[in-house]
Amino acid sequence: MHSHELVAFVLGVLPISEIRGSAVYVFATSSNIFTVILGLLAGLAGNLIVPFIAYKILDLLDYAFRSKYTPRVVKRAYLIILEHGRRRSRSVQGKGYIALSLFVGIPLPVTGAWTGTLVAYVLGLDRRKSILAIETGVLLATIIVTATISLGIQVLKQLFLL
Template sequence: MRYASMNPTIVFWTIILGLAPVSEVRGAIPFFLVASKGDIYSLVYGFLIATLSNMCIPFIAFPLFDLLDNLVKKPWIPLLVKRAYGYLRKLGERKALSIKRSSYIALMVFVAIPLPATGAWTGSLVAYILGLDRRRSIIAINTGVLVASVIVFVAAYLGIELLRRIFML
């Protein structure tokens, strides 16, 4: 018997949602829970896929921020791109004000809170703007992702089970 969680399309979209700045684990885990409708092994599999894909973000974000910093300084870059990058930097600076320098626990808690604009992408941007040590920042961000994943998984699983029992789905 082939489980729904092994469906390559569901796995693909779970990875994409886990990597996307808008959804991260907050969208990937509920998507997998709704799409898979599998047993406990399928749920663990989906949790791991969503969490591990989200844990890849700092490894993508830091080199991307380095590249953007270098590109924006070039004269041939359009003004619109420079303004958009400046807007993102200011957004990160505002978020960085709430996290004191060298406070990796605060960074972990910031990423762990499953609210909009508090995920691994924003945490990576904040760590980059503050100039925090990358290795420690990655550990703090990934710990926050793990905590957020557990919170989202429990909330989504209980919510979906409650809806299934109420509406007999």
């Protein structure tokens, strides 16, 4: 993996950029279609591993919050938030995975794989089904972002006769 693809991969993993930032970087720094495709695949691969990383982090945080060393006020607040989320999830149980896919797939600020995994965790959704929904959302976001950037480049070329 070259440095260009490595940067795209890292941008795909980072919570602040995810596939949106990775795709913009790839299109901004690549001149031929081969490097664009390689960069997009690297960014996509980085973003596809996010739920696995996020679930491990959330499991560690859960263990820490439930520890006997955690102050009672913090533990109580954590458990109240989890219980509230799990109670609310019962109302969306059937549609939760489609909604999760769309939440992750529509490329808006704070609607990526990291946030989607957090939402699935707080709502207590099934982990395997949630990961599948999040991965589907990541693929959808990749398609939307890539199409939007490609269209934008074509429009700019037409406007400025490049």
